[in-house]
Amino acid sequence: MAHFNGVDYMDFDSLLNEEQKLVRESVRAFVDEKFMPVIEQHHRDATFPMDLVPEMGELSLFGSTIDEYGLPGLDNVAYGLIMQELERGDSGLRSFVSVQSALVMYPIYAFGSQAQKDRWIPRLASGESIGCFGLTEPDFGSNPGAMRTTARRDGDHWVLNGAKQWITNGSLAEVAVVWAQTDEGIRGFVVERRTPGFTTSDQHGKFSLRASVTSELGFVDCRIPADAVLPKTTGLKNALMCLTQARYGIAWGALGAAMDCYQAALDYAKERIQFNGQPIASHQLVQDKLAWMITEITKGQFLALQMGKLKDQGRLKHFHVSMGKRNNVWVARECAKLAREILGANGIVDDYPVIRHMLNIESVYTYEGTHDIHGLVIGAEITGIPSFNAPRPS
Amino acid sequence: MKIAVCIKQVPDSEARLRLAGDGRWIDESEVPFVINESDEFALEEAISIAEAKGGEVIVFTIGPARAAEALRKALALGAHRAVHLSDAAFEGGDAMSNGRALAAAIAREECEIVFTGSQSDDVGYGATGSVLAGFLDWPHSWLVMGVEMGEGTCKVTREMEGGLNEVSNLALPAVIEVQAGINHPRYASLKGIMKAKRKPIDTPSPSDLGLDPSAIGHAGAGVEIVSVDFPASGKGAEMLEGSPEEVAALLVDKLQKEARVL
Numbered sequence: 001m002a003h004f005n006g007v008d009y010m011d012f013d014s015l016l017n018e019e020q021k022l023v024r025e026s027v028r029a030f031v032d033e034k035f036m037p038v039i040e041q042h043h044r045d046a047t048f049p050m051d052l053v054p055e056m057g058e059l060s061l062f063g064s065t066i067d068e069y070g071l072p073g074l075d076n077v078a079y080g081l082i083m084q085e086l087e088r089g090d091s092g093l094r095s096f097v098s099v100q101s102a103l104v105m106y107p108i109y110a111f112g113s114q115a116q117k118d119r120w121i122p123r124l125a126s127g128e129s130i131g132c133f134g135l136t137e138p139d140f141g142s143n144p145g146a147m148r149t150t151a152r153r154d155g156d157h158w159v160l161n162g163a164k165q166w167i168t169n170g171s172l173a174e175v176a177v178v179w180a181q182t183d184e185g186i187r188g189f190v191v192e193r194r195t196p197g198f199t200t201s202d203q204h205g206k207f208s209l210r211a212s213v214t215s216e217l218g219f220v221d222c223r224i225p226a227d228a229v230l231p232k233t234t235g236l237k238n239a240l241m242c243l244t245q246a247r248y249g250i251a252w253g254a255l256g257a258a259m260d261c262y263q264a265a266l267d268y269a270k271e272r273i274q275f276n277g278q279p280i281a282s283h284q285l286v287q288d289k290l291a292w293m294i295t296e297i298t299k300g301q302f303l304a305l306q307m308g309k310l311k312d313q314g315r316l317k318h319f320h321v322s323m324g325k326r327n328n329v330w331v332a333r334e335c336a337k338l339a340r341e342i343l344g345a346n347g348i349v350d351d352y353p354v355i356r357h358m359l360n361i362e363s364v365y366t367y368e369g370t371h372d373i374h375g376l377v378i379g380a381e382i383t384g385i386p387s388f389n390a391p392r393p394s
Numbered sequence: 395m396k397i398a399v400c401i402k403q404v405p406d407s408e409a410r411l412r413l414a415g416d417g418r419w420i421d422e423s424e425v426p427f428v429i430n431e432s433d434e435f436a437l438e439e440a441i442s443i444a445e446a447k448g449g450e451v452i453v454f455t456i457g458p459a460r461a462a463e464a465l466r467k468a469l470a471l472g473a474h475r476a477v478h479l480s481d482a483a484f485e486g487g488d489a490m491s492n493g494r495a496l497a498a499a500i501a502r503e504e505c506e507i508v509f510t511g512s513q514s515d516d517v518g519y520g521a522t523g524s525v526l527a528g529f530l531d532w533p534h535s536w537l538v539m540g541v542e543m544g545e546g547t548c549k550v551t552r553e554m555e556g557g558l559n560e561v562s563n564l565a566l567p568a569v570i571e572v573q574a575g576i577n578h579p580r581y582a583s584l585k586g587i588m589k590a591k592r593k594p595i596d597t598p599s600p601s602d603l604g605l606d607p608s609a610i611g612h613a614g615a616g617v618e619i620v621s622v623d624f625p626a627s628g629k630g631a632e633m634l635e636g637s638p639e640e641v642a643a644l645l646v647d648k649l650q651k652e653a654r655v656l
Contacts, residue, residue: 005408005426018466019587025467026581060584072584082584 004028004088007259009298015305016077023074024081030059031089039090040350042211046204048092049211050172057127061086061097063105069121077308080252084304088256091360092212098253099168100124102245104131107177107188110241111232116190120175132173134164134191134217135239141166142373142388144179145236149219151180151189156226158182158189160197160219166367170215171200177230178217179239188230188238197222208363210356244318247368248311251324252304254332254364255297257357261332262293264354265339268346280342289338296331303327319381326374333361395449397440398505399473400496400526401433403457403464404516417621429464432511436572438579439541440509441472447543450474454499456484456492462595469590470582476595477503483600486612493525495610498603501530507548508569512537517619527569534569535562539576 006013006028013021038049056062060072064082067073074082087094105124108116123129140147149162160180170176176191176198191198203214232238269281269290280286307324310316336358340347347354365371373388380386405411405425412421429437440451453468455461456479465476477499484495500508508527513520520536527534539559540551548568552560564570582590600607607613634641634648649656 005406018463019591021463022467022470022582022587022590023584026470026584026587029581058583059581064584070585072588074584074588078584 004032004260004263007262007294007297009294012298012301012305016081020075020078020081023078024085026059027061027082027085028088030055031085031093035089035093039093039211039356043090043092043350043356044210046206046210048096048172048213053127053130056097057125060125062100062127063109063121063125064101066105066109066121066125068109069117069125071121071125075308076248076311077305080249080304080308083249083253084256084259086256087253088260090211090356091253091257091364092209094249094253094256095168095209095212098246098249099133100127100131102249103133103242104175104177106245107133107230107233107238107242108190111188111230111238112190113227113231115227116230120190124175129174130169130172131175131177132167132169132215132217133242134167134170134176134178135243136164136166138163138165138216142370144239145186147179147181147186149178149180151182151187151229153183153226154223157223158226158228160189160191160222160224162219164217166203167200167215167217168209169213170217171202172213173200176217177242178219179236185235186233186239187235188233189224189228190230191219191222191224191228195222195224208359210359240318243368244316244321247321247325248307248316250364250368251300251307251321251328254325254328254361255300255304257361257364258293258297258300258328258332258335261335261339261354261357262290262297264352265293265342266290268343268352272344286342289342293335293338297335300328300331317381319377322369322374322377325369326371326378329361329364330371332357333365336361395444395447395507396503396505397444397449397451398500398503398508399433399437399440399451399453399468400500400508400510400523401437401453401455401464401468402430402511402514402516403427403455403461404430404514407431407515413622413624417623418619419622427460427463429467430511430514430516432513432515432572432574434511434579435574435576436509436511436570437468437471437473438577439570439572441580442577443541443543444474445472452477452503452505454496455479456487456495458485465595466590467582469593469595470587471580472586473593475593478595478597480597481599482611483607483613484611486615487610488615488617489519489521489525490616491610491612491614493522494529494614495600495603495605496522496526497529498605499598500526502598502603506567508532508567510569510571512571512573523569523571530567530569532567532569533564534571535564536571538570538572541570541572541576 042049063071064074065079083094086097108120124131135144137147151158151160174193178189178191197220199218200215269286270279272280274280303324339354346352376388406428409425414421444451451473453473453476479495510523535550537552538550539553542549546566548564554560634644
């Protein structure tokens with residue numbers, strides 16, 4: 001099978017160090033050799049290749065930026081390149097690793113007690129346990145602060161009530177990081193799968209992220225021990241910190257999907273012969289589309305890289321991440337559309353990856369902060385005037 | 395047991411090549427480099443033997459500064475340390491001068507077995523491993539497809555012409571030159587990549603190895619590449635046109651009457 005050799009129009013690689021390139025090479029080889037041969041069928045069947053999870057753990061794909069528990073402690077650029085290569089395979093694969101790393105391991109590692117960390121980080125790292133992140137609710141997406149799920153103190157326990165929706169890996173998870181309103185503000189809880197009162201059901205009929213399990217979580221008088229709370233969570237900001245981690249990865253991941261669409265379109269355009277024995281790549285309108293794609297991908301790479309450098313220096317702000325996520329996912333969405341056009345009828349069948357990426361990106365465009373909300377985050381930053389969640393006029 | 399692995403960093407065979415200005419080699423400035431394919435299999439063989447039986451894997455290469463990347467990858471895959479013959483005096487060698495240099499480096503480390511690929515994907519002499527064995531005065535085996543370690547010996551399987559397999563015992567120390575496909579090379583784990591940062595790469599000079607600079611690299615080479623070029627497009631190709639039946643009939647006719655192979 002054809003191997004992906006990367007998209008590098010402007011010697012981007014000269015800005016990467018040896019480790020970053022090796023990390024990308026390993027993940028690229030894993031995706032090419034293990035994931036690409038099976039994704040088409042999993043996409044059709046709406047399943048995730050769970051049999052690859054132990055190998056993903058061995059490669060240290062889960063929690064790879066953590067520097068304890070025998071984890072590699074990668075820098076953020078290397079982490080971003082992992083996300084790029086995974087999403088070049090499929091957004092569902094990247095989502096799986098994003099959730100496990102940024103939304104489950106990160107909050108347990110950053111806000112958890114020593115006992116919570118010791119218990120969960122090693123088994124989440126190996127993939128022995130899968131985790132999920134419960135923030136979004138049926139009625140609260142862009143406005144999670146108004147969530148209805150509650151956690152009430154009752155002696156030595158907390159009692160959870162409420163529902164969470166659009167939860168990646170919800171029914172696969174042995175552990176859920178769940179956010180709930182308490183008397184002390186919004187706090188995070190570590191909830192184990194078999195806790196009575198905790199149920200999951202899967203979302204069916206998805207046309208997007210088909211190779212990824214999406215679930216609803218239900219809590220009815222679900223009693224969890226007092227020490228299930230993540231002790232260092234004190235408000236919604238802790239949940240948003242997790243999302244900033246995950247969105248940073250998405251900004252890189254989306255480039256992977258865009259690159260795969262671009263590569264598929266370029267290869268196809270050079271091979272597809274129409275009119276006088278010429279490849280369609282010789283047509284000006286096709287070249288214009290390809291030129292647009294490579295230009296936007298290249299700009300997106302430099303944006304992602306600068307975010308990674310700022311993140312390593314502790315200077316990356318949430319409004320930077322909003323720009324990266326918003327721009328790069330939009331680029332991927334446009335690249336998928338243009339590639340689809342270049343492939344003609346072949347662009348709608350799963351012999352080629354383009355339609356799969358195109359459908360996936362529709363989810364990515366509005367999850368983890370919609371495109372529009374990220375625009376408003378940027379707007380709030382540059383004007384100093386938040387246009388959302390503003391106090392109601394009296 | 396100390397296990398040596400000799401690897402070579404070569405231009406990626408999938409890269410688009412351009413000729414250098416002097417026409418003697420390709421322009422290396424824009425080409426991605428990778429570990430030579432059969433050397434990757436040699437490395438995997440060595441690492442899995444060390445894992446199963448204990449031992450230290452030391453990886454050797456000759457090449458300019460960029461070749462350190464190949465060594466770093468080998469260390470990420472599980473080799474313990476590396477020796478990089480990066481001094482300018484080592485550059486531009488042929489199989490003879492490179493085999494001499496590698497033999498000196500391996501002898502200094504007191505290795506008991508050497509694994510390497512049978513052939514490089516760039517110049518493809520297919521001789522460096524054998525020359526190396528000659529300088530070490532060790533037995534060697536080429537195009538090896540199976541390795542089984544014994545006590546003081548190594549049993550190797552080779553594919554012969556005509557579908558035969560040859561099995562032979564080599565007394566250690568020995569040089570084993572493997573073929574691509576002998577095993578399944580692993581991926582470098584991300585943990586392995588970070589660990590590799592702290593593993594040592596030694597860069598001995600020719601005098602550290604007791605080598606006379608005139609016997610190594612370009613100075614010690616008896617073979618000199620005069621030019622490289624792309625083959626001229628042939629004129630012999632002929633496109634047959636028509637329905638599949640017509641084309642097949644035409645092809646049979648031409649194979650009988652023109653090529654006279656049927």
